[in-house]
Amino acid sequence: MTGVEGFIYPNEIELQWSLLIVLYPFITGLVAGAFILASLERVFNVQAVKPTYRLALLTALAFLLVAPLPLQLHLGHPERSLEMYLTPHTTSAMAMFGFVYLWYLMVVLVLEIWLDYRKEIVLKWRASQGWLRVVYGAMALWSDNIGDSALKLDDRIGKTLTVIGIPSAFLLHGYVGFIFGSIKANPWWSTPLMPIVFLFSAITSGIACILLLYFVTCWYRKVTVDMRCVDTVSKYLFYAFVVDFTLEMVDLIQRIYVSDESFRALDFMVKTRLFTSQIVVQILVGTVLPIVMLGVTQLVRMKEAARRAIYVMAGTLTLIGIFAMRWNVVIGGQLFSKSFLGYTSYKMEFATREGLLPSILLMILPFGILWVLIRLLPPWGHDEQPQTKQA
Amino acid sequence: MEPRPSDYRHLVRMAGLFVVGITMFLVLRSIFVPRNYGQFGPYNPGALQQNMDRPVKFAGQALCVVCHSEQADVRAQGRHVKVACESCHGALASHAQADDPAKSKPQKPDPRKTCVICHTASISKPKTFPQVDPAEHAPEGPCTACHVQPHSPKIS
């Protein structure tokens, strides 16, 4: 048997969950993190991050729409996937997650974006022609009441939604962590810390994603970067990452200290098959380095240009690191045998249904959707004027 | 300024959308959920029948003995008393249930292929189990040259 070392149960030869299932927690993590960042402004009145508010909401929506796609591609029978909603098995985290997803998409994100943008939607409805007019009309639900009292009502409801949305975002990605953490058969996954670790790594990745998108959109629009905004966003990124790293280290130290029956097999796996992706990419390059970089900006006064460069680099490394974490959890959890006596390997293909190519396309798709959303509902309101970019 | 009724209009329409969605969900549920789902537990009870309806390939020795009681009696005298007919003769439900079993008589097993499966010596087998090295133990002829009656294989 190729790629097998030691003894594995005969049915374990093939990995069950592929790259697509690595993508899924990564994408939902970005959603949850982006929303948490947006809620900082709305609920906790952190005015500094206001320039990213609408961008974060639209990004969350774009990614949430794409999130089910890797799952559909992976299923043996995607045409039966509606069964999860029609006859959900209530003891299954996966089934109940379908409802958490639906709740989050419809009640939290769609409603909140709709309420926040309603005034602009109605104005655009009145001002546009042809099929665009139909689109905006549908979005407005053909109600054009944007009087003061109506908008105030929207604002109150929107604020309530955001407050509900914060625990919903926690639930959205904490649940994904629970899907893995509740599998007692797999010691790499089975830990009560898993939902919390997933949640904080989600927050970290979401904040990093919005930070980078903000830089990209400013560059594209030739607008000055609001330094107070990126300084604050990076500060939150730093703190979220520190908490995330601490939690992961707590898990690791506990495992090493307690050293239960699975430890020897897992330790060997980390030192050999998972060395590059876990030690090098996830921990050193993807976590320690960006934390140090961001920490330096917190402690040392630096010029704006230098800070911007560090934020961009740290944000990129963060995303790489969090992706590697998802890879190490999902793929790593399947590389070792449940007999703890052997290992198999992941044979990733390129142009098959679960291969690299669809994964790359699925990661590009949300940006395409985001582009459409930004065109339809520009996140940059009337209060911001484009300025020439300064050095 | 207090919100007027017309200020709620868009919210009512949005709520209406949600009601439509939930209704569609209920309709889909009635169409697609298998009948009596949940009767015995959170599953489709038809699956029990589905699992019962698979074809049987091994007849089970109780059925073999109905016609082949002679061979069963011989077997009862020897050390193969607990070995089922189909362990060596393979899956024979199609023969047992045929309209004319004589027409679908199975082939006699080849001793050099069948007997050796169990009786080839292996260092891991229990020491009390009768096992020989086929390369050394009568390598030329079939096992039945000396163990004439495989159903009761003792050499008398």
Add this chain to the structure above:
Amino acid sequence: MNQDRRTFLGQTGTFLILSASAALAWEHVLAGTPESAPNYNTKDHWWGMAIDIEKCIGCGTCVRACKTENDVLLEEGNFRTWVERYVVDTADLEHPRVESPNGGYAGFHEREVTGANLKMFFVPKLCNHCERSPCVQVCPVGATFESPDGVVLVDKSYCLGCRYCVQACPYGCRFIDRRTETVDKCSLCYHRITKGLTTACCETCPTGARALADLKDPKDPIHAFLRDHKVQVLKPQMATGSKMYYNGLDGSVR
């Protein structure tokens, strides 16, 4: 038409359409005639299996019989049951040498083995038909379930192929059948045991190492088996309620 009448008509129309659809939906939900009960009464049985390690000779007849009976692919990774060979150095019980060449399909024929002070034995494995099955717990749609008579079965017409159950099984007994793209596993030959036959593996085991057990039958030999032997289940720490009872299961068995 003035605004008020238009609004009124619109609202009435919407109300009527919604009520009609709701009524239609409710009727569908309530309708449906009950299925006729099958002849076999599930309440009279509680299935398990008695496996005697001391009798297993690793011939692999059970593996071949299962593949024949249940139309399982002969490829690797498709095993409803399999046999493992353990070579245990008595000085190092925690690290046995284990192998299962093609699941034991062609038996085991090693003449020699390296090392001294070894003990060797065979362990047949299959779905444990757990009473508190983790695979049943995680299935999102109820496509795998425990029947009222204690057999964990798969509904192949309902399974999505999400593979969550394969991840959740501690024993590695589930796999994906690439022909149906659904999960497959030992069904305890449900189609046989409900007709009074025994499973294909128990039928063909030449040494009686495997024996189907009906725990609800007072005359079943399982009761004497459990009473007279020191029995164990696989991975008892998982508390799955496994009903495959092994006699002679060594502590080194994973």
